[in-house]
Amino acid sequence: xxxxxxxxxxxxxxxxxxxxxxxxxxxxxxxxxxxxxxxxxxxxxxxxxxxxxxxxxxxxxxxxxxxxxxxxxxxxxxxxxxxxxxxxxxxxxxxxxxxxxxxxxxxxxxxxxxxxxxxxxxxxxxxxxxxxxxxxxxxxxxxxxxx
Numbered sequence: 001x002x003x004x005x006x007x008x009x010x011x012x013x014x015x016x017x018x019x020x021x022x023x024x025x026x027x028x029x030x031x032x033x034x035x036x037x038x039x040x041x042x043x044x045x046x047x048x049x050x051x052x053x054x055x056x057x058x059x060x061x062x063x064x065x066x067x068x069x070x071x072x073x074x075x076x077x078x079x080x081x082x083x084x085x086x087x088x089x090x091x092x093x094x095x096x097x098x099x100x101x102x103x104x105x106x107x108x109x110x111x112x113x114x115x116x117x118x119x120x121x122x123x124x125x126x127x128x129x130x131x132x133x134x135x136x137x138x139x140x141x142x143x144x145x146x147x
Contacts, residue, residue, distance in 0.1 A: 025052040026090045027071035034065025034081075058086045061108065073099060075115030075125075083108020088128070092117055101125040101136075110143045112136065 029036075029051045036047040039058040045051075047059070053069065061067055061083045069077040073092045079085055084106040092099035099117040103110070105127060118125040118136045125136035129145045 024054045025072070026055055026087065026092070027053045027069050027075075027077075029053070029067060030070050031066070031068035033067075035062035036060070036065050036067045053087060055087060055090045058084065060084050071101070071115060073097075073101070073115040073117045075101065075117065076113040077103075078111040080109035080111075083110065085110055099124060102128065104128045105143050105145050106130070107145050107147050109145075111141070112143070113140045 029047055029049055032047060032049050037060045038045045038047045038051065038053065039060065040054060040056075044060075047067065053059075053071075059067060059069075059079060061079050061081055063081055065081055067077075067079050069079075071077070071090070071092075072094070077085075085108070086104040086106065088104050089100055089102040092101075097116045097120040099120070101117045101124065103126075110127070112127070114125060114136050118139075123135065127134045127136065127143055129143060131145075134141075134143065
């Protein structure tokens with residue numbers, strides 16, 4: 001009995017460990033031009049096409065830079081030059097299509113085509129700026145924040 005329990009527990013731990021990093025990925029950089037960085041847990045990483053993003057990452061684009069991102073709920077972002085955008089909260093259940101997506105645009109421009117989170121629940125996606133909070137209702141829009 002002890003061996004069976006240890007085998008089951010060990011196998012479960014192995015499955016959870018293998019699934020852990022994949023569950024943290026919320027989106028992927030699809031296009032990139034110029035200098036773009038990801039700030040993650042206080043560390044600044046040079047971004048490149050194919051990089052995955054995690055909840056709480058902050059994206060920064062340089063003066064002549066742009067980045068295009070597709071999230072796991074099919075939301076698409078395009079950030080323009082001199083932008084700083086925090087991916088504050090993200091959770092999505094692909095089975096129920098329920099989730100929450102909160103983005104904080106500190107400066108710059110962000111074009112959004114909302115995905116399944118906003119379509120499933122009108123209050124589930126919002127974009128914060130220093131002056132306002134926008135509720136996303138399953139649409140396309142552009143946000144510009146000047147310093």
